Amino acid sequence: MSASSPAVQHAGMTARSSNRSYAGRLLLAAPLAALLGGCASAPALPPEVTPQTSANALQHRSLLDPRLQRFIALQTGKPHPIAQPWTLQDLSLAALYFHPSLKVSRANAQLAQADLQIARQYPNPSLQFGLKYGAAAGLLAPSPWTVGMAIGLLLQSQAQRTSETSRAEAGVHAAQLLLSGARWTVRDQVQQAYVSLWAAQQRAHLQQRVLEADLALQGRTAARAQAGVDSPLAAALAQQAAQNAALQKSRDIGAEGAAHVALAGAMGLPVAALQGVKIDFSALHSLPTLPDATQLTQLRRKALEQRDDVRAAWQEVLSAQAALRLAQAQSDGGPPSIAPGAERDQGVNRLMLGARIPLPLFNQHQGQIAAARARLSLREALLKQTQARVLVRIEQSETALQAAQDRVRQAEQLIAANRALLNADLAAQHRGLLGPEPALRAQLRLLSTEQAALQARTDQWQALGALQGALEQPILSAARSRPSNSAPPAVMPPTVAPHLSQVVWREE
Structure with a gap:
């Protein structure tokens, strides 16, 4: 056998050394390439929000916003016609679109969803x-x-991953329930402001009639005093009553403007957005009835177990339980x-x-486990506290509603009696048996009773709205309303817009 030349041996060693070097570089570069391949580009940042742009957008909010019309169409199947008056349902839908508290609740729900995504990855x-x-x-x-x-x-152990995921899922459920509860809160605020604006307009209308009657009585009393039939004191008292009526009319006009501002605020709008907007108050022209005791008991129990804030508090308990299991899993x-x-x-x-x-x-991990146990006890106590607050709200609303209904019945009886007296005085005046003064005084008594009845009906509607808000459920029996003798006839309305509970809430 012939020996290999030194040149050939050197070439072979060089080739082997080169192969080993290439293999080593490949061995080191492969993991690095795999890591770099998993890197993703950062998403684009959202547009910057400044106080100036936010204030400008707030001041230019309008019920004619095309995005609001699309939102209403998503909920009801059709946009709101421009010339059609806005009902309580329409106003509530606009509030659900504009109100900032709902945007905060939606952001919290998105944050909880992101936390769940973090726990699962x-x-x-x-x-x-x-x-x-x-x-x-x-x-x-x-x-x-x-x-x-x-x-x-x-x-990571499976127990740890399961505990972290369960905790995040409970947080998502709690945030979603709080968002639903925030919607009930906004609708209740709109309902209260809607009733207050209706009451303010009705009070201003009644006060105008009182002012006209007082002015007429003042003129008649002044003429009788000049003729020596009535005393100057009677004329002065009539003049004072007319002046007080005029001042009260000014106060009522101011209260009506404040009620407009309150309704706009409950909807998350500037008051300019309601200028020129027609509002339909026909839903308040008939009186609701209190649900029977059996139904109220069922609704009360259901609210104590299934209200959104109660279920959210229960989800917080579940989250605390998952946190305790996680702390125990990390004891090693x-x-x-x-x-x-x-x-x-x-x-x-x-x-x-x-x-x-x-x-x-x-x-x-004794300290972490003790802290987790304490947080669990805190969440359980907060659940009981939430249920106790709900029960107080329900009972207060029931009591206020029952008292308002009693006042409405008494006011209707007084209205019927005073109207009969007024008709008798008018008939006597028509026959020449009485002058116009007794009829004017009877008219003032009737108007005073109607003002009391209006306040009682306002309290009744607001108590009913507070009760439905406390229950977070539509009161079905209250939809069967009875017509009021002291209010113009109207179609049977839903109480506190129970149709809102039937809306399938969809986001754009």
């Missing part, structure tokens, strides 16, 4: 890179450099981690495997 690995130089070894080895790379992986020190990797040392490729195991020597 797996932790990212970490890249560990090392470089060493050995001068003494460089004389004997092909290269004095030692290059190493490892990938760190955090090993937390999850370990492993770090598989590769190293090229003095021209030799090596595979490595490192591990990190927490050692619970000084504590076993």
